[in-house]
Amino acid sequence: xxxxxxxxEEYWNSSKFKAFTFDDEDDxxxxxxxxxxxxxxxxxxxxxxxxxxxxxVSWSGEPVGSISWSIKETAGHSGSTHEGREQLKSRNSFSxxxxxxxxxxxxxxxxxxxxxxxPGSFQSLSDALSDTxxxxxxxxxxxxxxxxxxxxxxxxxSLQDKLQLLEEAESMHDGNVITAVLIFLKRTLxxxxxxxxxxxxxxALRHLIHFLKEIGDQKLLIDLFRFLDRTEELALSHYRxxxxxxxxxxxxxxxxxxxxxPFSAEDSAxxxxxxTLLERQIIIEANDRHLESAGQTEIFRKHPRKAxxxxxxxxxxxxxxxxxxxxxxxxxxxxxxxxxxTFKIPDKQYVLTALAARAKLRxxxxxxxxxTTKNWLGYTKKRAPIGFHRVVEILHKNSAPVQILxxxxxxxxxxxxxxxxxxxxxxxxVVIDTCRDLKDRQQLLAYRSKVDKGSAEEEKIDAILSSLxxxxxx
Numbered sequence: 338x339x340x341x342x343x344x345x346e347e348y349w350n351s352s353k354f355k356a357f358t359f360d361d362e363d364d365x366x367x368x369x370x371x372x373x374x375x376x377x378x379x380x381x382x383x384x385x386x387x388x389x390x391x392x393x394v395s396w397s398g399e400p401v402g403s404i405s406w407s408i409k410e411t412a413g414h415s416g417s418t419h420e421g422r423e424q425l426k427s428r429n430s431f432s433x434x435x436x437x438x439x440x441x442x443x444x445x446x447x448x449x450x451x452x453x454x455x456p457g458s459f460q461s462l463s464d465a466l467s468d469t470x471x472x473x474x475x476x477x478x479x480x481x482x483x484x485x486x487x488x489x490x491x492x493x494x495s496l497q498d499k500l501q502l503l504e505e506a507e508s509m510h511d512g513n514v515i516t517a518v519l520i521f522l523k524r525t526l527x528x529x530x531x532x533x534x535x536x537x538x539x540x541a542l543r544h545l546i547h548f549l550k551e552i553g554d555q556k557l558l559i560d561l562f563r564f565l566d567r568t569e570e571l572a573l574s575h576y577r578x579x580x581x582x583x584x585x586x587x588x589x590x591x592x593x594x595x596x597x598x599p600f601s602a603e604d605s606a607x608x609x610x611x612x613t614l615l616e617r618q619i620i621i622e623a624n625d626r627h628l629e630s631a632g633q634t635e636i637f638r639k640h641p642r643k644a645x646x647x648x649x650x651x652x653x654x655x656x657x658x659x660x661x662x663x664x665x666x667x668x669x670x671x672x673x674x675x676x677x678x679t680f681k682i683p684d685k686q687y688v689l690t691a692l693a694a695r696a697k698l699r700x701x702x703x704x705x706x707x708x709t710t711k712n713w714l715g716y717t718k719k720r721a722p723i724g725f726h727r728v729v730e731i732l733h734k735n736s737a738p739v740q741i742l743x744x745x746x747x748x749x750x751x752x753x754x755x756x757x758x759x760x761x762x763x764x765x766x767v768v769i770d771t772c773r774d775l776k777d778r779q780q781l782l783a784y785r786s787k788v789d790k791g792s793a794e795e796e797k798i799d800a801i802l803s804s805l806x807x808x809x810x811x
Contacts, residue, residue: 350382354361359547369664372672380728389545393482393663403606409658421756425609436672446799451538467555468528473630488520490502490518493521497527498528498648499522499525499526500523500534502518502521503515503518503522503534504538505518505746507538507541508543510544510750512544515540515541515544516544516548519541519548520543520548522623523545523557526615528557528561529564529588532560532561532564532565533564534784536564536565545561546558546561549561554787555574555577555578558574559571559575562574568599569599569600569601569604571599572595572598572599572600574601575595575598576592576595576598576608579591579592579595585615585618585619585622585647585648588615588648589612589615589619591617592608592612592615593612595608595612596608596609596612602659610651613679613680614651614654614680614786615647615648617648617654617670617671617676617679618649618654619647620670620671621654621662621671622645622646622648622668623659624671625642625646625661625671629641629642635717636660636661636739637661638699640661641661641697642661646761650682651676652686652690653681653683655673655676655677655686655687656690656694657674658671658672658673658692659673659690659693659694660694660697660698663691663694663695663700663703671726673687673691684722685722685723688707688708688721688722688723689723689727689731691703691707691737692704692723692731693708693731695707696731696732696734696737697735699735699736701737701738701741704732704741708720708721708728714778719748721748723749725745725746725748725749726751726758727746728748728752729746729749729762730744731744733762737761739762739764742762742764742765743767745761746758746759746764748769752771752775754784755767755771756768759771760784765788765794766794769781769794769797769798769801772784772801773801776805778802778805781798781801781802782802784798785798785799785802
């Protein structure tokens with residue numbers, strides 16, 4: 338095809354085409370400018386006026402405003418990233434890359450079970466074990482593609498150009514831009530090269546880890562942790578896969594394989610407990626489903642089960658056991674005492690759970706037995722590891738008779754707390770007797786106005802006031 342001179346000039350001077358020069362390959366300034374233009378285009382790309390629908394990501398890879406983000410912003414950034422980049426620049430080939438020290442793990446399975454994180458951790462319980470769908474952190478994941486301006490990164494083909502693009506994105510301190518570039522690198526680089534280059538770029542690495550968790554790419558995440566030799570994160574990522582297994586038997590077998598993973602001793606104990614608990618739940622569920630369908634067990638007839646016990650937390654399982662299997666012998670898997678001993682449930686937690694279950698059933702005899710202890714001489718005494726003031730609150734919540742309430746209000750040691758509870762729950766005899774013991778005539782007179790006219794309580798107060806007046810005269 339013949340071109341005019343004007344067509345040729347337009348061809349070479351357009352932004353799409355460039356004439357070849359021997360200086361292009363060594364023109365680092367040109368490459369830098371090209372990276373800057375692409376990153377600035379990405380920034381425009383993610384900073385639309387209507388981007389409120391997207392959750393912003395901070396420089397450290399955290400959702401802006403989160404607790405972990407605040408901690409990291411306050412603590413500042415370490416110098417490991419700069420040192421890593423210096424090592425990267427000193428490399429002449431892929432094979433000469435120096436092994437960097439592996440960062441210590443920031444994960445603890447026990448912290449997830451207890452709802453707290455290690456210092457500096459950027460992973461919360463809900464982040465690690467939640468079943469909820471992932472949020473969108475990369476710009477193109479949030480809305481239909483037609484709503485965005487196209488910003489192509491395909492012209493960055495060499496590894497050098499791609500790394501220059503990533504470093505420019507990091508220098509912008511914009512999490513969405515970094516994530517967008519990482520998506521491009523994830524798609525265009527082999528995982529081995531990607532992992533190796535990100536190992537010395539901790540900020541970008543944190544963004545990638547967070548992004549993989551959000552999109553649920555467990556396979557690539559596990560490969561990444563294995564490459565980084567982060568054994569606890571690797572084990573945790575593998576353990577987290579149990580959430581995707583719906584069949585109870587298959588989930589149980591999967592948990593069994595997790596017991597041997599390289600967790601800490603404390604975390605391994607939690608994995609063992611999780612496996613044992615699910616194993617128990619499968620047995621209890623099968624047995625109770627049979628009893629309920631047969632219709633011959635009174636507790637299941639009066640109180641049909643509202644849900645399966647499978648995959649429930651330990652405390653919920655204990656409550657279920659105290660509700661449906663309270664009187665069972667310790668040797669059975671569904672016995673509350675068996676659960677308490679097997680999982681080393683503290684006395685306070687056990688008593689609180691058993692009280693809630695038996696009070697809900699209005700089994701007042703069981704409630705009484707729960708707090709009755711006998712010494713070696715045979716004398717009985719009431720004792721509550723959770724405090725009798727909490728016992729009273731739970732009993733009232735479950736509509737306990739006033740006689741039972743008064744018995745437990747009387748066991749509260751602190752006089753002010755006892756009077757407040759007795760007044761709140763209209764335990765008249767406790768209020769009157771306590772004021773009498775305190776010889777508090779003014780409080781008796783004040784309380785007299787709160788009881789019914791002509792009631793036994795009013796007569797009792799009048800008798801005490803008369804007795805106190807006679808004593809004062811004598």
